[in-house]
Amino acid sequence: MNRSNQTTTVVGFILLGLSAHPTLEKILFVLILLMYLVILLGNGVLILVTLLDSHLHTPMYFFLRNLSFLDICYTTSSVPLILDSFLTPRKTISFSGCAVQMFLSFAMGATECVLLSMMAFDRYVAICNPLRYPMVMSKSAYVPMAAGSWAIGGAASVVHTILTIRLPFCGDNIINHFTCEILAVLKLACADISINVISMGVTNVIFLGAPVLFISFSYVFIITTILRIPSAEGRKKAFSTCSAHLTVVVIFYGTILFMYGKPKSKDPLGADKQDLSDKLISLFYGVVTPMLNPIIYSLRNKDVKAAVRNLVLQKHLAK
Numbered sequence: 174m175n176r177s178n179q180t181t182t183v184v185g186f187i188l189l190g191l192s193a194h195p196t197l198e199k200i201l202f203v204l205i206l207l208m209y210l211v212i213l214l215g216n217g218v219l220i221l222v223t224l225l226d227s228h229l230h231t232p233m234y235f236f237l238r239n240l241s242f243l244d245i246c247y248t249t250s251s252v253p254l255i256l257d258s259f260l261t262p263r264k265t266i267s268f269s270g271c272a273v274q275m276f277l278s279f280a281m282g283a284t285e286c287v288l289l290s291m292m293a294f295d296r297y298v299a300i301c302n303p304l305r306y307p308m309v310m311s312k313s314a315y316v317p318m319a320a321g322s323w324a325i326g327g328a329a330s331v332v333h334t335i336l337t338i339r340l341p342f343c344g345d346n347i348i349n350h351f352t353c354e355i356l357a358v359l360k361l362a363c364a365d366i367s368i369n370v371i372s373m374g375v376t377n378v379i380f381l382g383a384p385v386l387f388i389s390f391s392y393v394f395i396i397t398t399i400l401r402i403p404s405a406e407g408r409k410k411a412f413s414t415c416s417a418h419l420t421v422v423v424i425f426y427g428t429i430l431f432m433y434g435k436p437k438s439k440d441p442l443g444a445d446k447q448d449l450s451d452k453l454i455s456l457f458y459g460v461v462t463p464m465l466n467p468i469i470y471s472l473r474n475k476d477v478k479a480a481v482r483n484l485v486l487q488k489h490l491a492k
Contacts (some may be wrong), residue, residue: 177388186271186358188264189349190255202259208460209252215467216241217476226480232315233299236292237470239319240421243288244463247281250262250274251459255351268338271353277359278332278459279355283380284326290384291318291423296415297391301398329376336369337362351452381429388422417470424465428458 174413191198219241222235254274267272298309337355344422350357355373359366395415402408431454471477 175401176312179373185265185267186346186348186353186361188254188258188266188351188353189347190258190264190351191449192264194449198259205252205456206256207324208464209248209256210465212248212252212460212464213245215464215471216245218481219467219470222467222477222480222484225484226460229476229480232295232310233292235315236288236295236319239322240285240292241287241467243281243285244466247278247285248460248463250277250281251352251476255456258351266353266476269400271348271358272334272338275337275355275358276353279333280327280330281330283376284322285425286384287322287325287378289418289425291315291322292418293388293391293422296418297395300395300411316377326380329380330483332378333369333372336372340364340369354455381426385426391420413475417474420469421466424462428454428462429449 175450191201220238223229223238251274254266295310295315299306302309333355337358340359340362341364342361345361345363348354348357348361392415397410399408402411471481
């Protein structure tokens with residue numbers, strides 16, 4: 174087909190995934206299915222525990238519930254599609270289905286970036302200004318903060334999804350990815366994508382650069398305040414209240430920076446290996462990170478572990 178004078182309406186896309194590695198597909202199917210079940214169970218239990226235990230009705234755990242629900246939504250928007258691609262010889266998705274999946278995954282990712290910065294602010298106020306914490310982090314403040322995170326992430330995703338689906342696609346409908354990742358879809362467009370590139374750059378500054386700077390400055394003040402606490406026990410207790418969030422932040426942003434910051438190979442053979450590496454890293458980002466979040470917050474949080482024990486004990490006594 175001559176792209177210079179003819180375009181076609183693409184009704185669907187073919188997801189390349191790991192078609193060239195059928196053995197790896199079978200192994201990853203089992204692993205990702207197990208991880209997805211852990212994500213649903215772990216985050217579901219965390220949401221349930223923080224809702225049922227009145228001691229956990231605080232801003233920190235309200236944000237944590239949002240994070241757990243977000244992780245469930247994020248993985249559900251992509252993991253079933255990935256699992257199906259491992260089993261289906263011809264891995265196809267409709268144009269509208271691709272647009273919906275693109276919107277959901279981008280919205281969840283952008284929302285998590287903002288939500289993690291809101292959680293950093295909560296920890297900053299709790300440790301650096303504890304006397305003002307009840308006033309600053311009142312319900313009238315933290316509920317709009319969480320709602321704003323969802324709204325901002327959703328709005329950004331709407332913009333990028335519309336900018337992408339309005340582009341003409343000239344017959345080449347093979348996406349070299351597991352899902353309808355925006356950057357992978359943009360490579361198929363047969364038109365000028367400079368607006369998309371510029372808007373993506375602005376979005377990266379807003380949702381990656383700004384939150385990373387905000388979280389970094391917050392933890393500079395947090396760590397400085399903790400080091401001024403005279404007793405070792407006091408310092409340990411103060412740090413334990415933010416260590417889980419800091420761990421999640423490092424894993425989340427560390428994976429993103431590694432994905433997009435590493436140099437690209439110019440050698441064809443190296444490029445093939447790099448494509449495989451990029452896909453496996455994207456799986457880590459999309460599946461392993463949401464699986465680790467409830468584990469990190471459960472293992473490193475005495476309040477959550479105590480709440481789980483109490484609920485189990487109450488259920489046992491009720492029998």
